[in-house]
Amino acid sequence: MSDNPWLTIVGLGEDGPDGLAPASLKALSEAEVVMGAARHLSLLPDLRCETIVWPVPFADGVPILMQQRGRKTVVLASGDPFWHGAGGSLTKLLDAGEWRSLPAPSTMALAAAVLGWPLEQTLTMGLHAAPFARLRPHLATGERAIVTLRDGAAVADFAAWLSDIGFGPSDLTVLEALGGPRARIRHTTANAMTLTEIAHPVSVALDAKGTDALPQxxxxxxxxxxxxxxxxxRPIRALTLSALAPLPGEHLWDIGGGSGSIAIEWLLAHPRTEATSVEINPERAARIRTNAANLGVDRLTVVTGAAPEALEGLAQPDAVFIGGGVSEGMLQTVWQNMPQGARLVANAVTLEAEVLLANWHSAHGGELLRIELAHANPLGRKRGWKSSYPIVQWSVIK
Known part of the structure; x- marks a missing residue:
């Protein structure tokens, strides 16, 4: 970060210039142009330079900002620009010497100070421009989170969503315009949310209570x-995910997606994992998208089409799962497209597929596993074991 860049990102609190550090005030006094949301600009009414209202959606303002290169420019952001703010989106487009950031306390920090919640023990998430379901994997009784929301009306929607997924008893603290003269703090529960006239900017602190948590x-x-x-x-899926062994940043091909359960659990393993699910049936492909969205991993890419043709053009995988329709042609195409070190896991149910995997195991090594499960079922007035079809699983590192 340069001491004399053309762009300064200034974190602004709700108390306007009164809460700014000397360095931020100096940057504003020297600016040739200031860009920010209308609300932010209104907090600094005495600006003497050119001002530009940042448009909605956010991406539309980026080309306008880039046109200011070479002029002393200030971009206004809420609180800490690098805590669920604009900082990361802007600086990835710039060289290191072009920008500097002068943060103010973030919404999360202000909320934690009010609540007495240690931030290192509290989940923080920006839901002002993301679906509520991003929170779904983290919800469990006793978990605490502070989330930003789009506006006051979104609080009721958020409460209704929590109630719909079994977390209606959760305690909510609605925090409005923290750090300024309009600050207000109110308490409710998700299933009894009746608060009105909620001011923007708004965040909600959640103390989760519910019985339908997603296991880890x-x-x-x-x-x-x-x-x-x-x-x-479920049992086969657990063994399959263990063999696939997801790592942060890795990309999975899930061929024959079905319900999307393998790809979804791969994505649930870490927030930086990526996955593409390939499914020939359009109805199932739509269901995979819905399942992924409901479980907070809407980043799943779903390709509707038949493999191996549908694999063309996909980013290279770190791991591949073949769950249905395994064939010689499928294995040949997948193997050719896998980089060295990538992992392949294939499950077979039919005798023909079992022979195919046995042959590939003989040629390429790896581990061949036969999985036989039986469940207790009623047998007259007593119980007996009902066996499922055995699964043969081949896993290998290329």
Whole structure:
């Protein structure tokens, strides 16, 4: 970061210039142009330079900002620009010497100071421009989170969403315009949310209470995945995810997506994992998208088409799962497109597919595993074991 860049990102609190550090005041006094949301500009009414209202959506303002290169420019942001703010979006487009950031306390810091919640023990999330379901994997009784929301009306929507997924008893603290003269703090529960006239900017502190938490281990209950019967069942899914062994930043090809359960659990393993699910049936492909969105991993890419043709043009995988329709042609195409070090896991149910995997195991090594499961079922007035079809699983590193 340069001491004399053309762009300064100034974090602004709700008390306007009264809360700014000397360096931020100096940057504003020397600016040739100041860009910011209308609300931010209104907090600094005495600006003597050119002002530009940042348009909505946010991306539309970036080309306007870039046209100011070479002029002393200030961009106004809320609180800390690098805590769920504009800083990361802007600086990735610039060289290191072109910008500097002068932060103010973030909304999260102000909320934690009011609540007495240690930030290192509290989940913080920006939901002002993201679906509420991004929070879904983290919800469990006793978990605390502070989230930013789009506006006052979104608070009721957020409360209704929590109630719909079984977290209606959760305690909510609605925090409005923190750090300024309009600051207001009110309390409610998700299932009794009746607050009105909620001012922007708004955040909500959540103390979660509910009985339908999403387990953290691989092999989540099948009930979390809407399906038409085409799903890798929970025990097999747990073994499959263990063999796939997701790591941060890795990309999975899930071929024959079905309900999307494998790709979704891969994405739930870490926020930086990526996945592409390939599914030939358009109805199932739509269901995969819905399942992913409901479970907070809407970053899943779904390709509707038949493999191996549908694999053309996809980013290279770090791991591949073939869950349905395994064939010689499929394995040949996948193997050719996998980079060295990538992992392949294939599950087979039919005798023909089992022989195919045995042959590939003989040629390329890896591990061949036969999985046989039986469930206790009623047998007259007693119980007996009902066996499922055995699964043969081949896993290998290229």
């Amino acid at each position: 281990a691989s092999g989540r209950p099948d009930q979390f995945f809407d399906n038409d019967g085409q799903i890798t069942k």
